[in-house]
Amino acid sequence: NAGVTQTPKFRILKIGQSMTLQCTQDMNHNYMYWYRQDPGMGLKLIYYSVGAGITDKGEVPNGYNVSRSTTEDFPLRLELAAPSQTSVYFCASSQRPASTDTQYFGPGTRLTVL
Amino acid sequence: GESVGLHLPTLSVQEGDNSIINCAYSNSASDYFIWYKQESGKGPQFIIDIRSNMDKRQGQRVTVLLNKTVKHLSLQIAATQPGDSAVYFCAEIFQGAQKLVFGQGTRLTINP
Numbered sequence: 001n002a003g004v005t006q007t008p009k010f011r012i013l014k015i016g017q018s019m020t021l022q023c024t025q026d027m028n029h030n031y032m033y034w035y036r037q038d039p040g041m042g043l044k045l046i047y048y049s050v051g052a053g054i055t056d057k058g059e060v061p062n063g064y065n066v067s068r069s070t071t072e073d074f075p076l077r078l079e080l081a082a083p084s085q086t087s088v089y090f091c092a093s094s095q096r097p098a099s100t101d102t103q104y105f106g107p108g109t110r111l112t113v114l
Numbered sequence: 115g116e117s118v119g120l121h122l123p124t125l126s127v128q129e130g131d132n133s134i135i136n137c138a139y140s141n142s143a144s145d146y147f148i149w150y151k152q153e154s155g156k157g158p159q160f161i162i163d164i165r166s167n168m169d170k171r172q173g174q175r176v177t178v179l180l181n182k183t184v185k186h187l188s189l190q191i192a193a194t195q196p197g198d199s200a201v202y203f204c205a206e207i208f209q210g211a212q213k214l215v216f217g218q219g220t221r222l223t224i225n226p
Contacts, residue, residue: 042216099207105157
């Protein structure tokens with residue numbers, strides 16, 4: 001049982017490039033989340049999903065897209081990378097809604113946009 | 115608007131002493147509060163949670179206190195150990211919401 005895994009661990013992008021951050025969980029959780037964490041700050045919700053085929057925007061969705069074709073996977077897509085997207089990205093999952101259940105976090109992806 | 119803040123960005127304690135990390139929240143509708151520990155280079159790790167119908171909850175070496183009157187949350191760590199060095203975040207959410215609101219974080223360092 002690996003929990004929540006994320007790839008890659010590190011990535012450097014040039015402005016305007018695109019990439020997909022991968023997230024997989026093996027706990028059969030319904031709810032999955034993407035957060036970003038800027039230096040010295042708490043986490044901010046980008047997108048979340050309440051189940052396969054269902055996604056919704058969080059607090060800071062601009063510049064990102066997500067999909068949820070399976071229960072296990074929740075990739076985050078950056079289409080046109082900008083320096084403001086330099087951050088550490090965390091994926092999380094929970095069995096029940098965020099207001100009733102703890103979230104389990106992956107190790108993060110550190111992204112730098114130059 | 116919604117916000118969760120911390121009184122101190124850094125806290126330094128002697129090994130073996132008790133640590134108290136404080137958190138203020140502004141949304142009186144929040145009814146679920148969580149403390150996370152984040153070690154360097156890792157994702158947040160759940161420590162303890164508390165619901166608004168409780169004032170205190172204890173775990174192993176940790177206690178969370180909730181004062182709804184002044185909208186204040188605290189995390190107490192007993193007999194602090196070197197392995198407790200990390201950044202601690204409080205987070206809040208209200209029933210039906212999906213957005214967990216995190217505070218800025220407090221860095222706890224342990225002096226030998």
